[in-house]
Amino acid sequence: MASADEMCTESSDPERKKICMEEMLRDHCGEFGRWQLKHFVLTSLAWVLVAFHTMVMIFADHQPHSTSHNICQLKPTSWEWLGGRAATTVSQWALICAQKYKVGLARALFFLGSIIGGGVFGHLADSFLGRKRTLGVACTLNAIFGCLTALSPNYWIYVLLRIFTGFTNTGVALSAYVLASEPIGLNKRGTVGMCTFYFFSGGIALLSGIAYIFQTWRYLYVASSIPSFLYIILVLPFLSESPRWYLVRGRVTEAMKLMSTIASSNGRVLPDGVILALDQDQSSNTEGLENKGAHSASIVDVIRNPTTRVRLFTAMALNFLCDLVYYGLSLNVMNLKSNLYVNVLINAVGEMPAFFVTAVLMERFGRKPLTVGTMWFSAVFCLMGSMVGNVGVWKVVRMVSGVLGIFGMAGTYNLLFIYTAELFPTVVRNAALGCTTQASQMGAILAPFVVVLGGRLPFEVFAACGIVGGIFAFYLPETLNQPLYDTFDGMEAELA
Structure with missing residues (x-):
């Protein structure tokens, strides 16, 4: 299998070195x-x-x-809203x-x-x-x-x-x-x-x-x-x-102008004699590159391609399960003893450590192991929450389990955006992200209905989702230190 650098630098024109985006960013632009x-x-x-x-x-x-409790049992004119209607x-x-x-x-x-x-x-x-x-x-x-x-x-x-x-x-x-x-x-x-x-x-x-x-x-x-x-x-x-x-x-001139601007702003110089090329075109003649036209594709092409089809459906399942747990736990944990504005503020700030931890670990261990790890981390604490009651000291244990479950799934939630974007070539990247986002929103829609089940059942459902999601993640490839491919052909050439 040829390396990304070898694919990027092959050229039949000795006077013009054709390189792909990843190499130009690394070696010339920053x-x-x-x-x-x-x-x-x-x-x-x-x-x-x-x-x-x-x-x-x-x-x-x-x-x-x-101004009154049990308002459903009172006449509409016998009470009023504090703060006005x-x-x-x-x-x-x-x-x-x-x-x-x-x-x-x-x-x-x-x-x-x-x-x-x-x-x-x-x-x-x-x-x-x-x-x-x-x-x-x-x-x-x-x-x-x-x-x-x-x-x-x-x-x-x-x-x-x-x-x-x-x-x-x-x-x-x-x-x-x-x-x-x-x-x-x-x-x-x-x-x-x-x-x-x-x-x-x-x-x-x-x-x-x-x-x-x-x-x-x-x-x-x-x-x-x-x-x-x-x-x-x-x-x-x-x-x-x-x-x-x-x-x-196919707008190579505009791409090169922008890359030159990036290099200049970063204190670099883009050398003469290099030109951007798609990962499927590095070995072709540079002449006539502008006339090749646009490389376009749609979500239909993602489904037709055996490699991206598996990636798409797996990523959709992961996003669905992740959002179901993330939004479900957010709705299911109502233990902060403060007003609504403080609750929202604390929840927002409380998620941020998960981003930092995930950012550090993903560059060391990779996207795939961390996706498995964060989903199973959340599942363990959801399972713990399902095993305890909601009275006395066990109420505190359940609350902590829910918070740690959210912490793990918040890391997964954000990691999946990065992971999904890296799984698909540029020509369909937004379309693929659109499909996985649609799947995640289905999970968000379902979450409130799971929460209303009450008792231990929501925690059991969320634990099962985390376990199954971790298993699904094994079917995805690792993308750490892999280039963002431009086209299907470029991706397939790298996998060959």
Whole structure:
């Protein structure tokens, strides 16, 4: 089997050395220099917006305190909401008692919108629209739908707009992650990629402060949507398109100009006589490279290819199981003795150590062993939680088991984003991530229904999911220190 470097440097033209993206980043541009740092931070700020639009439901849809207990047994005029009727959607439209299911329905349909958006925006980002423009379109629509949600005249219009917000929110997340990670060299990609999720958790923590200031749900939706408009105006113009997308679309001149800019910003010099080539084209003549046209593919090609088909279905199963446990444990553990705003803040900050630990270990042990390890770590503590009662000292044991279960699955949750992106070539990377995101959202939809089972059963289900997920991970290849392939042919040549 030829090495990645050998594939990148073969050329029939002695005057022009054709090299692939990984080699150019490593040897000439820098794998993670000043340019990549700036680009990564600016792009990853979009994850703060994703957190705003996702987690705003925690504050907007919670049931506020009332002047009486057991309100379902009282006449509507005999009590009132503390903070006023307009405080949340629950008090606004009386989503209590027999109508309480509508709160869960609105949340589930948000994730349903995310499932649809994952496929649509994943395809757009891989095809003619590109990563940057897809991010811009999704972010613009997200901001518009977020603000319109604040004007909802009734519950069903509110739900419809939340579906639209979920649809576009996934487009922001997918495009931002791929755009941020593709210009980074393979030796830095894992550690830097894990830092993406600090922005998401930081966004949740920041949202708790915004929600504390704007304690009326309509104002909160406006306040949490305005940053999306600011991102479009103040940040998006300073982002660059992915050089890998330029390359697979046959726009080699633009890719080379961007690589030259990266090298210059990093204090490097891109030598004359080198040119970028796809991993399937290194041994072909450089002449006419611009005229080869775009290399495009779709999710259908992923399924047709035996190698990527196994990877896709396995990654989808892992993402489904991970999100089911992650969101399920988050809903199932309600032991912090403080108000809602403090609860959300502590949960967001509490996840961050998992990112650091995973980032350190993944570069030492690899993606595959760590995926198995984090899922089984979570499973062990979920199993422990299922074996104890919920009274006395055992209540504390169950609480600690749940927190440690979340800790392990939070590491898996973020690791899978990096792992999945590395499993597929550039021509279908966003589309594949879109499918795995759709699977993860199915897990998020199912999680509340598992939680309502009560007792030990949720912990037993979550433990089983962690065990099965760890077994599934054995069917994936290791991607540590492996290049990001451009095309199916390049990937197959490396595997041959």
